[in-house]
Amino acid sequence: MKLKSILILLLVCLNVVGQQQIQHDEPQYTSDGQLKLPDNYREWIYLSSGLGMTYGFVESAANAVVGDRFDNVFVTPRAYRAFLATGTWPDKTMFVMEVRTESSKGSINKGGHFQQGLVGLEAHVKDQSRFPTKWEFFGFSPTARTGKPQGAKSNCQTCHSANGAVDDTFVQFYPTLLPVAKAKGTLKPEIAK
């Protein structure tokens, strides 16, 4: 009987750990269709950073006004492991891109650029049964706890759908994932050539 109690306790523990993993790794929505901020995204898998990247009118115009910004991209650990194994993204994949200001002078640094405060946050979610385009973008203000869907005709959605190297994602800018997609043969034909 004592043994049985320990066994039950162990099973409960394992279940709690499993549930926590799922809660942090899958998109959660409000009743009005907003995405709840996955507040542990800084503990997800880091993919890459850019500085002042301009790949469209929106970014070029923004940079001209506010100066170059850093962006950091994170993806859910479960999706990352699936990508390493298959070169594709499973359903419920979530990306978060944060946008940060930069500075050149600070402490002992005299040149180049290092990251400062958070000024923007965006999520990109694959939820095939929920969105007609399979993927959806959500914009967050830096202090918001929920983000609004950008819609199927948003700049983000149309550009990623047209130009993503794998599915709707910019694997061409993720240096550790691009070789995986090449090896698995999952790059879009127009990118692969």
Add this chain to the structure above:
Amino acid sequence: MKLKSILILLLVCLNVVGQQQIQHDEPQYTSDGQLKLPDNYREWIYLSSGLGMTYGFVESAANAVVGDRFDNVFVTPRAYRAFLATGTWPDKTMFVMEVRTESSKGSINKGGHFQQGLVGLEAHVKDQSRFPTKWEFFGFSPTARTGKPQGAKSNCQTCHSANGAVDDTFVQFYPTLLPVAKAKGTLKPEIAK
């Protein structure tokens, strides 16, 4: 008896998971004192990136020759969680900094900078009973499986020891950790003022 077998199996599983965590999260050395490459460092916690940062003669000279480089800094998950709780780094903390080339033109990108190939790798390890300076730097070539200790008088060691905001680390350049150190009161007095 069946129950006992299941219990033993569960305990073995839990132990395996625990051991894996320790093996990936703590420094491992070769018999001649080199650090074994922690090959899962891209799954650690990301801290920040810089581009072409110059905080000493070595970096300025290198940038002038090879152009600006991105650096990405990762820390072991256990050390990260300890820092969030205390504002300080526990023994066996490991950092990895990777250095990557950058490009402006590629795919749909027309300006700014995104990350490309790995050209350098450095580890920073806190192992108080092993090193007289408590911390040690190790340099890896991009394809090496082990890294050589840089010694107590290396540029890295003397600069970090003199200028680190918390202990020997550049928390002043990690935007999510600097507020933690401020809140916990663990910044060095000359940085805090």
